[in-house]
Amino acid sequence: MVHRPTEAPAVEAAHLERVFRTRYGTTTAVADLDLTVRSGEIVALLGPNGAGKTTTLRMLTTLLRPTGGKATVAGCDLLGEASAVRAKIGYVAQGGSTDRGLRVREELGQQCRFHGLDRAAAGARASELCELLELADVADRPIGALSGGQQRRVEVALGLAHQPQLIFLDEPTLGLDPPGRRDLREHVRRIRDERGTTVVFSTNLTEEADVLCDRVIVIDQGKKVAEGSPLELKRRIAGDVVTFHADDVDRAREAVLGRGRVREVAAAGEALRVTVDDGENAVGDLAKVLADAGIQFRAVDLHRPTLDDVFFEVTGRSMREG
Numbered sequence: 515m516v517h518r519p520t521e522a523p524a525v526e527a528a529h530l531e532r533v534f535r536t537r538y539g540t541t542t543a544v545a546d547l548d549l550t551v552r553s554g555e556i557v558a559l560l561g562p563n564g565a566g567k568t569t570t571l572r573m574l575t576t577l578l579r580p581t582g583g584k585a586t587v588a589g590c591d592l593l594g595e596a597s598a599v600r601a602k603i604g605y606v607a608q609g610g611s612t613d614r615g616l617r618v619r620e621e622l623g624q625q626c627r628f629h630g631l632d633r634a635a636a637g638a639r640a641s642e643l644c645e646l647l648e649l650a651d652v653a654d655r656p657i658g659a660l661s662g663g664q665q666r667r668v669e670v671a672l673g674l675a676h677q678p679q680l681i682f683l684d685e686p687t688l689g690l691d692p693p694g695r696r697d698l699r700e701h702v703r704r705i706r707d708e709r710g711t712t713v714v715f716s717t718n719l720t721e722e723a724d725v726l727c728d729r730v731i732v733i734d735q736g737k738k739v740a741e742g743s744p745l746e747l748k749r750r751i752a753g754d755v756v757t758f759h760a761d762d763v764d765r766a767r768e769a770v771l772g773r774g775r776v777r778e779v780a781a782a783g784e785a786l787r788v789t790v791d792d793g794e795n796a797v798g799d800l801a802k803v804l805a806d807a808g809i810q811f812r813a814v815d816l817h818r819p820t821l822d823d824v825f826f827e828v829t830g831r832s833m834r835e836g
């Protein structure tokens with residue numbers, strides 16, 4: 515099913531701020547954060563450890579009061595209508611929120627009853643959630659006996675018990691192995707595609723943001739440092755790099771300088787690194803320019819930037835340095 519974002523934003527936050535004052539000092543976890551999430555989107559908050567992602571999610575889900583700014587979440591005012599916000603959203607925190615002794619179906623049923631459904635309706639909803647998250651085969655097992663990925667899917671199902679229009683997931687794949695991560699991402703996408711549920715998730719995995727979200731908001735030291743679709747960001751901020759291995763790099767450099775699509779040219783040893791907007795299309799044009807100038811090259815490769823490159827470009831640090 516194709517998702518069709520509607521007009522009203524699911525989240526609109528302006529100048530959101532959270533300052534923590536402890537006896538050890540003052541920490542500005544989130545500063546002057548403007549944020550828009552459109553209905554039906556999957557949006558990633560991407561940043562290194564300590565960037566302020568959890569604090570942002572906890573503010574947007576009413577669990578933590580902002581020290582500044584304002585926000586509308588699911589059409590309700592975050593500060594003035596907190597209980598209405600809570601009724602419309604789901605939140606899946608960083609793991610460990612289930613009762614490991616309970617069976618999957620019991621835990622889901624209890625959650626649905628907590629949200630006001632009667633026993634029969636809660637049972638039906640629990641079965642539906644088991645279908646959606648592919649937990650039907652393990653529905654009668656205790657949660658503690660499930661794999662890490664299955665347990666995480668139970669947690670996501672719990673967050674969806676009251677059929678929220680918007681769900682917040684804090685590092686949904688944390689602690690999972692690569693197949694578990696891939697599987698959970700597919701389920702998250704399916705929830706949006708089949709239900710139209712808006713998804714906001716946090717991650718410090720650039721690859722996760724890249725493959726899962728429609729739009730990424732890059733956060734560093736509590737501030738938004740970049741925003742856009744993964745493709746836009748990679749093109750706009752980092753560019754594609756085409757490297758030619760040529761004998762006469764200086765002449766090659768002269769030949770490509772100033773050509774259309776060329777943003778930057780750097781020569782190092784026998785390698786000419788040409789930064790362009792659209793590498794796939796530029797490779798042929800650049801090769802022709804070099805051939806026309808009579809410059810031989812032995813090899814050419816194209817490096818597509820990753821969101822790691824984007825982070826480095828905007829902060830001067832790698833994601834891992836944090």
Ligand SMILES: Nc1ncnc2c1ncn2[C@@H]1O[C@H](COP(=O)(O)OP(=O)(O)OP(=O)(O)O)[C@@H](O)[C@H]1O
Binds near residue numbers: 535
């Ligand atoms: N309750 C608190 N009291 C004091 N400082 C806090 C508190 N909660 C968070 N912080 C600080 O705020 C900053 C942002 O923390 P936050 O947990 O939001 O980051 P994060 O991006 O979610 O990191 P991670 O990926 O490690 O979960 C950190 O410097 C953290 O130490």
